[in-house]
Amino acid sequence: MTNSGSRPSRREFLVAASAVLTASWPTIAFAQTGPVTLDEFMDLSRVLTDDVANLRDNVGAQYQAALDPAALLQLVQATIRAPRPPQTFNDVVRAGVLTNATNAATVQQILTYWYSGLVGNHTADYLGALAWATLGFAVPASTKIGFPNWERRP
Amino acid sequence: MSDVVIVGSGVAGALVGFTLARAGVSVTILEAGPRINRDDAVNVFRAASAKVPESPYPNTAWAPRPSVLEIGIPGSGYFVQDGPEPFGSTYERIVGGTTWHWLGSCPRLLPSDFQMRTLFGVGVDWPIRYADLEPWYVQAERAMGVSGDSTQDQGSPRSAGFPMPRVPPSFLDSVVRTAAARIGLQVLSTPQARNTETFNDRHKCVGNSNCIPICPIGAKYDALIHLDLAQQAGAQVIPNAVVRDIVLSPNGTAAGVVYRRPDGSDVTVLAGKALVLAANAIETPKLLLMSRGGLGVANASDQVGRNLMDHPIQLSWALSGTPVFPQRGPLSTSGIESTRAATTRGQLSAFRIEVANDGWRFPIGDPTFEFGHEAAGTFVRLGEGGAALAARWRDHVSRELRFASLTEQLPNPANRVTPAFDHVDAIGLPRPRISFTVGRYSRDGMAAARTMHERLFTELVATERNHSDIAFGAGHLMGTTVMGADPARSVVDGEGRAHGVRNLFVVGSSVFPTVGTANPTLTLAALALRTADVLRRTLTQLP
Numbered sequence: 001m002t003n004s005g006s007r008p009s010r011r012e013f014l015v016a017a018s019a020v021l022t023a024s025w026p027t028i029a030f031a032q033t034g035p036v037t038l039d040e041f042m043d044l045s046r047v048l049t050d051d052v053a054n055l056r057d058n059v060g061a062q063y064q065a066a067l068d069p070a071a072l073l074q075l076v077q078a079t080i081r082a083p084r085p086p087q088t089f090n091d092v093v094r095a096g097v098l099t100n101a102t103n104a105a106t107v108q109q110i111l112t113y114w115y116s117g118l119v120g121n122h123t124a125d126y127l128g129a130l131a132w133a134t135l136g137f138a139v140p141a142s143t144k145i146g147f148p149n150w151e152r153r154p
Numbered sequence: 155m156s157d158v159v160i161v162g163s164g165v166a167g168a169l170v171g172f173t174l175a176r177a178g179v180s181v182t183i184l185e186a187g188p189r190i191n192r193d194d195a196v197n198v199f200r201a202a203s204a205k206v207p208e209s210p211y212p213n214t215a216w217a218p219r220p221s222v223l224e225i226g227i228p229g230s231g232y233f234v235q236d237g238p239e240p241f242g243s244t245y246e247r248i249v250g251g252t253t254w255h256w257l258g259s260c261p262r263l264l265p266s267d268f269q270m271r272t273l274f275g276v277g278v279d280w281p282i283r284y285a286d287l288e289p290w291y292v293q294a295e296r297a298m299g300v301s302g303d304s305t306q307d308q309g310s311p312r313s314a315g316f317p318m319p320r321v322p323p324s325f326l327d328s329v330v331r332t333a334a335a336r337i338g339l340q341v342l343s344t345p346q347a348r349n350t351e352t353f354n355d356r357h358k359c360v361g362n363s364n365c366i367p368i369c370p371i372g373a374k375y376d377a378l379i380h381l382d383l384a385q386q387a388g389a390q391v392i393p394n395a396v397v398r399d400i401v402l403s404p405n406g407t408a409a410g411v412v413y414r415r416p417d418g419s420d421v422t423v424l425a426g427k428a429l430v431l432a433a434n435a436i437e438t439p440k441l442l443l444m445s446r447g448g449l450g451v452a453n454a455s456d457q458v459g460r461n462l463m464d465h466p467i468q469l470s471w472a473l474s475g476t477p478v479f480p481q482r483g484p485l486s487t488s489g490i491e492s493t494r495a496a497t498t499r500g501q502l503s504a505f506r507i508e509v510a511n512d513g514w515r516f517p518i519g520d521p522t523f524e525f526g527h528e529a530a531g532t533f534v535r536l537g538e539g540g541a542a543l544a545a546r547w548r549d550h551v552s553r554e555l556r557f558a559s560l561t562e563q564l565p566n567p568a569n570r571v572t573p574a575f576d577h578v579d580a581i582g583l584p585r586p587r588i589s590f591t592v593g594r595y596s597r598d599g600m601a602a603a604r605t606m607h608e609r610l611f612t613e614l615v616a617t618e619r620n621h622s623d624i625a626f627g628a629g630h631l632m633g634t635t636v637m638g639a640d641p642a643r644s645v646v647d648g649e650g651r652a653h654g655v656r657n658l659f660v661v662g663s664s665v666f667p668t669v670g671t672a673n674p675t676l677t678l679a680a681l682a683l684r685t686a687d688v689l690r691r692t693l694t695q696l697p
Contacts, residue, residue: 050540089540104536111534111543116526118203126200131521134544135551138363138481141205141520142196144370146360150483150511151322 036076038064044080048107049114050089053133062124063113071106078103156182156390157693159411159425160432161397161441164251165675166661166682167432168380169297173686175387179693182423183384184395184413186217186437187248195254196370205520207255207367207629208244215580216396216416217247225627234574234587241590242627243464245434249393252434252629253376253675255367257485260300260345260676261506262291262310264495267562267670274500276595277564277668281639281648288313290680295345298375298679299353302345308491318350321359324511326478326555327488333613334490339606341509344489347375347675354379361483363512374484395421398583400429400445400658407697408451408658414581427696428657428689432682435462435631435664436571436586442635442645444573444584452652457645461633462569463669465560466592466625468505468600470607471517475615477552480513481521487511493559493606494671503561503599506671507606513554517622521551555616559603560628561596562671571634592625600625630674635664650685657697661685 038057041064045055064072078097079086086092098104113119117129126132132140137154139145158174160167163185175181195210202209208221224231226240233241245252265284270277292314294300302316320343323331331341348365349358359373369376381391395413401422403409410424431438439459445451450458490507498504510516518524524533533547569591573584604621611619638644641653646665652658661682663674 048539050544052541052544089542092539093537098537107539108532108534108536111539112525112532115534115547116522116532118522118526121203123201123203126522129522130544131525131547135481135521135548137479137548137552141364141481142199142362142368142370144196144362146362146371147482148360150324150361150487151328153325153477154479154482 032081033077035069036064036072040076040080041072044076045110045114047079047086047092048089048110049130053130054128055114056125056128059125059128062119063110066113066119067106067109071102074100075103075106155424155426156180157425157427158182158430158689159184159423160430161411162251162432162434162437162662163249163377163381163391164432164434164662165253165377165380165679167251167430168377168384169679169682170430170432170661170686170689171389172380172384172387173683174690175384175389177690179690181384181389183381183389183391184397184411184423185249185391185393186396187214187246187393188212189249189393190254192368192370192372195368199368205367205515205523208246210368211246211248211254214247214416216394216414218579218585219247220244232585234577234585236587236589239591239625241462241464241588242625243629243631244627245436245629245631247437249391250377250381256629256675257673258346258348258365258374259486259508259673260295260298260302260347261308261489261491261672263670263672263677264309265311266495266499267668267672270668276500278638280667281637284310287677287680287684290684291676293683294676294679297380297683298347298676299349299356300345300347300676301350303343306342308342308345309495316345318353321346321348321350321484321487324483324487326480326511327509329474329476329478330509330610330614331488334610336613337609339490339610340492341488342491344487346484346487348484349373359484363481363483363485365485396581396583397433397441398444400441400451402446402451402655403697406655408655414583416581418581425657427693428659430659430661430689432661434662435634436588438660438662438664439571439634440573440584440586444575448573448575452645452655452658454654455642455645457567457636457643459571459634460567460569461565461636462571462588462590462631463563463565463633463666465628465630465669465671466563466596466600467628468559468561468603468607469517469556469622469626470604470611470620471514471554471556472611472614472616472619473550473553474555475553475617477549478555479552480511480554481551483511485510485512493603498602501598502602503563503596504671505559505561505599505603507603508558508560510556510558512556513551514556516556516558516626517620555611555614557607557610558626559600559607560671560673561599561603562669563596564593565633565636565668566591566593569633596625630663630669632663632666632669632674635660636667637665638667649688650681651688659685659689
């Protein structure tokens with residue numbers, strides 16, 4: 001009979017620790033090779049855009065869903081899941097990630113999504129599309145905010 | 155029964171309806187399409203994958219409409235295009251008509267535009283002169299709320315100033331103005347039906363840069379303004395009423411119309427005094443020709459549907475050597491007008507150069523399309539991203555230039571609209587069959603415009619120069635029920651009254667005998683007000 005209030009024996013500790021390790025190891029391995037999460041995709045997107053504008057999760061989810069999962073996984077493995085994840089687009093370039101043609105094409109597609117706001121024939125986001133958000137001197141058409149000083153150089 | 159039944163709720167129908175209703179005349183306005191909620195339409199525009207003029211508006215089964223996405227694709231779309239070239243302009247069939255997505259530019263015709271045969275030996279003369287229409291131009295500018303620079307000479311003498319100060323020229327305009335001056339061209343402020351101050355309880359323009367396809371705040375004039383005023387004065391507006399037949403009385407006058415509902419049922423509306431057709435240069439002749447079982451109305455001259463005209467556009471775009479910062483303000487605030495009165499008229503078309511603030515939206519699409527358009531590919535280069543991509547994109551857009559020159563197309567009887575009885579829509583009504591060719595006169599004018607654009611690009615140190623080989627439609631539907639003094643060669647007289655049917659009137663740009671180079675809305679509005687005045691004064695003598 002074991003007293004629940006007593007300290008575990010060394011053997012009990014080793015057995016328990018072993019059980020925890022056995023249970024947790026596959027989980028860690030899964031996180032490194034399993035499907036890309038939305039958080040990872042958004043982190044990757046912020047790196048690829050140098051965080052030039054606010055990126056919204058619900059929009060990113062649509063872009064992620066439209067990508068080839070295998071190609072995206074390969075890119076994430078090489079970037080967000082790398083031992084030293086890149087912080088900027090230039091970090092991605094310096095790490096040699098884009099020398100792989102698949103990675104380069106996937107990056108181009110991700111950026112095209114964020115700038116266009118389009119997924120195929122569907123508009124995921126118009127007012128937040130980076131094609132407008134990165135201009136600085138104009139606002140998206142139809143905003144009702146307008147740009148009343150059009151006669152001046154911005 | 156109403157005294158006056160008006161078919162069509164665009165600017166011409168709305169102005170006539172308001173003028174008569176305000177005078178105590180009972181008026182019914184029939185519109186083929188539905189009413190539109192502005193905020194809903196803005197949301198539809200934002201969600202649309204292709205940001206074209208028609209994007210915010212419904213293409214209903216009972217009132218289908220053409221779309222620029224279908225122009226030139228054989229066998230597609232609302233038009234039955236018989237060629238040899240596709241007709242490139244479109245319109246809306248909704249309450250308010252195409253004023254929902256017009257640009258708002260309001261230049262007047264030149265005095266010489268009314269005398270093409272006499273002065274240049276081409277086309278025909280109008281049965282009226284500029285001086286006849288000038289007072290009505292003033293009335294139209296006041297009704298619509300036109301902003302302009304009264305001190306500038308646009309070639310069209312004025313008896314009154316503009317109701318509002320000019321729309322400020324854009325920064326882009328100032329860059330182009332400096333470059334144009336070096337080659338002897340003057341860039342002038344474009345008169346436009348767009349508020350520069352609170353006018354008739356409507357907000358001033360704040361530069362949403364979305365006049366086409368939809369002004370989100372209603373700072374640009376649209377026909378809803380006069381439809382609302384007409385209703386306040388007692389007029390009735392019936393949407394989703396597709397007029398399919400003009401009913402004649404035994405004495406040959408117009409007795410009313412039959413319209414078809416979306417469910418296929420027919421309703422007869424009697425016109426006690428007069429019938430006014432205001433359904434644009436495609437739908438008006440189609441209705442006249444399909445009436446009476448296809449025998450037609452007011453077509454003793456065989457001119458109904460003929461002489462379809464547009465302002466075929468020479469479109470050119472490039473990147474300026476220095477930033478011009480487009481995508482701000484109304485889509486166009488200035489133009490080059492001196493080319494409208496070129497001494498070469500008679501040999502080739504004159505043209506009006508529209509200086510655009512909307513970057514490459516006309517030739518390429520919305521800025522988002524430069525990344526997502528399948529044909530154009532993506533702006534993103536392989537291996538490019540981050541802040542460098544954003545900087546290259548910003549620099550690119552900041553230098554986007556676009557010129558569009560509107561040429562004058564001559565009347566050609568072979569350019570024609572007829573009802574396609576063998577191609578019916580969802581409620582069994584014929585679609586418009588269109589035979590069309592741009593013609594040598596306009597093509598030569600386009601070539602001259604292209605040369606002028608190229609000279610401007612050179613002065614602007616522009617790169618990536620593009621000149622379209624396609625004659626783009628201007629969205630200006632003109633001709634097909636032309637006015638004239640000779641009943642054998644025209645459809646209506648100088649007041650818009652149909653030859654042979656004395657209580658049937660036609661308003662809109664379908665009555666233009668020739669088209670000049672001015673965007674047509676102000677002229678058609680002036681003519682509509684003039685016809686409305688004739689109706690008001692003579693109504694007791696009708697039918």
